Amino acid sequence: MRRLLLLVFLAATGCEWIADPQNFTREDIPRFKAKAEHPAPIENPTQLKVMAWNVKYGACRVDFWFDFWGDRVQLSTAEVNDCLTKIAALIKEYDPDILLTEEIEVGSKRSAYVDMVQFLLENTNLRYAAYDETWDARYVPSEGVGRIQLGNAIFSRYPIVKAERIRQEDRTDQDVLTKTFYIKRAIGRAEIEVGNDRRVAAMVVHTEAYDFDGTKQKQIKQIFDVLKAEQLPWVIGGDWNELPPVCDEKAEPTSAEGCEGKLRLSGFLDERASSKGTEYEQPPYTPSVMKPYYDDFEPSLPLARYGVGDAAQRPFFTHTVLGPDGVNDEGTPGWWNRTLDYLFVRKGEVWSNTDVLQEPGRLGITGDPSRLSDHAPVVGTWSLP
Amino acid sequence: MRRALLLCVFGLSLAAFGNPRPAWDTADTGNKGSYSIGVFNPLRLAFTDRLELQAHPLFFFVAPHLDARFAILKNPVENGEPPTGVRLTAEAGLLMPTLGMRLMKGFFFPTWATSTNDVGFMLIPRVGLLVSGNFFTHDVATFRIEGRMRIPIGPNSATPLNSFLAPLEIVMAAPLTGFLGRAGASYDHAFGDTFRLRGEVNVYLTGQQGNLVAGGINQGVIAEINPFIVTAHLNLDIAVFKHSRIAVGVLWANYDQGASEVRTGADGFSERVRVRSNNILPTLDFIWSGF
Numbered sequence: 001m002r003r004l005l006l007l008v009f010l011a012a013t014g015c016e017w018i019a020d021p022q023n024f025t026r027e028d029i030p031r032f033k034a035k036a037e038h039p040a041p042i043e044n045p046t047q048l049k050v051m052a053w054n055v056k057y058g059a060c061r062v063d064f065w066f067d068f069w070g071d072r073v074q075l076s077t078a079e080v081n082d083c084l085t086k087i088a089a090l091i092k093e094y095d096p097d098i099l100l101t102e103e104i105e106v107g108s109k110r111s112a113y114v115d116m117v118q119f120l121l122e123n124t125n126l127r128y129a130a131y132d133e134t135w136d137a138r139y140v141p142s143e144g145v146g147r148i149q150l151g152n153a154i155f156s157r158y159p160i161v162k163a164e165r166i167r168q169e170d171r172t173d174q175d176v177l178t179k180t181f182y183i184k185r186a187i188g189r190a191e192i193e194v195g196n197d198r199r200v201a202a203m204v205v206h207t208e209a210y211d212f213d214g215t216k217q218k219q220i221k222q223i224f225d226v227l228k229a230e231q232l233p234w235v236i237g238g239d240w241n242e243l244p245p246v247c248d249e250k251a252e253p254t255s256a257e258g259c260e261g262k263l264r265l266s267g268f269l270d271e272r273a274s275s276k277g278t279e280y281e282q283p284p285y286t287p288s289v290m291k292p293y294y295d296d297f298e299p300s301l302p303l304a305r306y307g308v309g310d311a312a313q314r315p316f317f318t319h320t321v322l323g324p325d326g327v328n329d330e331g332t333p334g335w336w337n338r339t340l341d342y343l344f345v346r347k348g349e350v351w352s353n354t355d356v357l358q359e360p361g362r363l364g365i366t367g368d369p370s371r372l373s374d375h376a377p378v379v380g381t382w383s384l385p
Numbered sequence: 386m387r388r389a390l391l392l393c394v395f396g397l398s399l400a401a402f403g404n405p406r407p408a409w410d411t412a413d414t415g416n417k418g419s420y421s422i423g424v425f426n427p428l429r430l431a432f433t434d435r436l437e438l439q440a441h442p443l444f445f446f447v448a449p450h451l452d453a454r455f456a457i458l459k460n461p462v463e464n465g466e467p468p469t470g471v472r473l474t475a476e477a478g479l480l481m482p483t484l485g486m487r488l489m490k491g492f493f494f495p496t497w498a499t500s501t502n503d504v505g506f507m508l509i510p511r512v513g514l515l516v517s518g519n520f521f522t523h524d525v526a527t528f529r530i531e532g533r534m535r536i537p538i539g540p541n542s543a544t545p546l547n548s549f550l551a552p553l554e555i556v557m558a559a560p561l562t563g564f565l566g567r568a569g570a571s572y573d574h575a576f577g578d579t580f581r582l583r584g585e586v587n588v589y590l591t592g593q594q595g596n597l598v599a600g601g602i603n604q605g606v607i608a609e610i611n612p613f614i615v616t617a618h619l620n621l622d623i624a625v626f627k628h629s630r631i632a633v634g635v636l637w638a639n640y641d642q643g644a645s646e647v648r649t650g651a652d653g654f655s656e657r658v659r660v661r662s663n664n665i666l667p668t669l670d671f672i673w674s675g676f
Contacts, residue, residue, distance in 0.1 A: 030647045030655035071498055075604070076608075107657070113659075143495045
């Protein structure tokens with residue numbers, strides 16, 4: 001009976017999922033390549049420049065309804081192309097060997113059905129890409145969102161010889177209808193041939209942002225386990241939607257391990273009161289869940305450099321919902337106000353020239369990342385083991 | 386289930402077996418006093434032998450509308466007898482869809498909670514022309530052309546749905562793209578007195594997606610969608626009771642919903658190509674008629 005219903009449903013929608021349930025544990029994903037000629041990368045490199053960036057579906061600083069600073073649901077073609085052109089220009093300025101992107105879309109109504117993977121392939125020096133789809137709905141019947149095809153992507157100047165995605169846990173705190181049309185999460189993994197028969201693994205992640213049932217924490221733990229099991233030299237980047245483990249949020253706030261004065265856990269300048277009680281309310285952060293990463297892996301920005309307290313940490317914040325051209329309800333202009341994005345490699349390996357590209361001038365860039373997404377790119381040079 | 390079967394058998398046994406039911410959705414207009422109504426088919430009332438008015442009771446109170454059908458060419462015919470000769474009928478109507486569209490806010494349209502954007506008021510006039518002719522006494526071929534356009538009354542922030550249902554795209558085309566044109570043909574064949582089989586094809590042309598206006602500012606052109614929608618409908622009428630029928634069928638629709646698919650080449654690398662989408666939908670109605 002179930003199969004019959006499924007067949008009837010698929011027939012009604014012309015054999016296309018109305019919302020892909022993504023029933024896989026681990027599966028291969030498509031690889032793409034640039035049609036345009038790009039300069040060849042250095043042969044047999046000893047180091048790779050890596051960039052991780054949540055590109056906010058090419059919306060730049062347009063505030064969507066779930067941001068609570070605006071109520072847009074859709075972009076014009078010109079808006080998307082203009083934003084992507086600037087994003088591509090910034091990527092080209094930094095010129096990474098590996099780019100790890102989240103919230104990249106390939107056929108969504110809200111981003112004018114632009115294939116952003118191909119756009120970046122044609123307009124940067126990156127020659128190969130693997131697209132890890134995490135949200136594929138023929139029509140999301142909420143706020144006129146419509147068709148959504150969103151995911152993470154791994155770009156490389158060196159050939160991607162294998163690509164796959166590893167399914168992450170779904171939320172359990174949603175009704176069936178919401179869950180059906182909601183984003184799924186997956187770890188994107190690509191094997192990259194860097195010469196001399198050497199392969200490295202590049203991974204990209206984007207964990208849950210709005211759950212109140214511990215889904216994000218489970219996903220972060222799963223990513224940790226996948227990294228522990230990885231056989232190739234690896235680099236991972238992405239948006240963990242979690243703060244760095246400067247302190248333990250479970251400890252008494254004023255104790256030695258507590259967070260008071262060391263790390264802001266709530267009351268960020270870009271949080272709007274009207275978001276409270278909605279499905280886009282910011283759940284409490286649990287930075288301690290990131291501690292194993294700092295203990296067992298090599299972050300691009302170690303905690304010693306990150307510092308203690310807002311003032312020290314400010315240069316390394318990677319996220320703000322409110323852009324620099326907006327002001328919050330207290331009249332404070334928007335600016336990066338927390339760190340959610342990271343790069344890690346295996347323990348003992350070496351990072352150099354690491355930074356968060358918050359504004360023009362950082363590592364010599366002239367583009368302005370604060371106007372290109374609600375996340376700043378995290379970058380670093382990874383010395384190959 | 387048993388009751389439904391009994392009712393069906395009882396209905397069929399009451400079916401009039403003098404002539405088959407007349408073909409529906411043709412250029413034919415009823416004689417004065419005749420009517421028909423379905424769950425999804427409109428209420429149609431003949432006020433004279435040449436003039437009918439029609440409306441959908443289901444939608445009337447959320448999207449007030451009225452259509453008039455005027456027989457330009459029609460041979461006089463007795464009730465229940467098959468029409469003869471070539472029939473030519475003009476249609477004209479007016480629709481005000483705003484209230485219904487506003488009820489869809491939060492689902493198909495944004496809530497626009499932090500701005501004054503909204504679905505605007507508008508009128509949708511409609512004109513059409515149908516021509517029908519008989520073959521083999523009871524078979525009817527019909528050709529139609531139709532056009533609808535939007536007359537805006539004040540600002541409007543609603544943009545095309547690009548939804549997963551082609552029929553919804555057709556219904557919303559004029560309010561959201563400003564235009565809907567239709568050219569169609571159908572052939573309706575009688576199998577004895579009880580069954581009619583109807584095949585229909587339509588080509589629709591919608592307006593452009595238009596510009597995206599947010600906060601009163603034109604943000605540029607909305608992504609292009611191919612404006613052609615093609616549908617084919619196969620329907621079986623089963624005569625029941627004295628003048629009524631059950632209509633069951635299947636509708637296929639082909640349209641652009643922004644879909645793409647990944648095609649992998651011999652080198653293992655893939656390419657994303659834009660494709661058109663399909664709907665295959667069951668249709669079901671009970672059409673009750675009388676004179």
